[in-house]
Amino acid sequence: MPVCSKCGKQNADDAVYCAYCTTPLTMVPTVQKQTDITPIAIVGIICAFISLLFFPPLFGILAVLLGAYALSKASEDQKSLGWITIVLGVTFMIIGIFLGMFAAVIL
Numbered sequence: 151m152p153v154c155s156k157c158g159k160q161n162a163d164d165a166v167y168c169a170y171c172t173t174p175l176t177m178v179p180t181v182q183k184q185t186d187i188t189p190i191a192i193v194g195i196i197c198a199f200i201s202l203l204f205f206p207p208l209f210g211i212l213a214v215l216l217g218a219y220a221l222s223k224a225s226e227d228q229k230s231l232g233w234i235t236i237v238l239g240v241t242f243m244i245i246g247i248f249l250g251m252f253a254a255v256i257l
């Protein structure tokens with residue numbers, strides 16, 4: 151049922167103009183707008199990859215934070231993307247730290 155934005159009265163489903171005050175009816179989306187977390191997750195995954203080579207604690211934590219943020223905003227079908235970012239962040243941070251220690255021993 152479209153509700154008039156001007157007078158607040160309910161109108162018929164197929165009404166284009168309000169029957170009470172003739173204001174054009176705009177369909178108010180009933181579905182809650184979901185944030186697309188893909189860009190956030192991609193940045194997080196890039197940070198995870200950077201943490202393999204540079205400053206693992208910094209970029210690893212950044213990746214985990216971005217993943218956690220993405221997860222908090224994600225709709226049900228995007229939750230896995232947030233988890234992937236977190237898991238990659240943690241995994242690559244640990245690998246990066248070991249690689250860094252390995253490099254420190256060699257050099």
Ligand SMILES: [Zn+2]
Nearest residue numbers: 154157168171
């Ligand atoms: Zn109206």
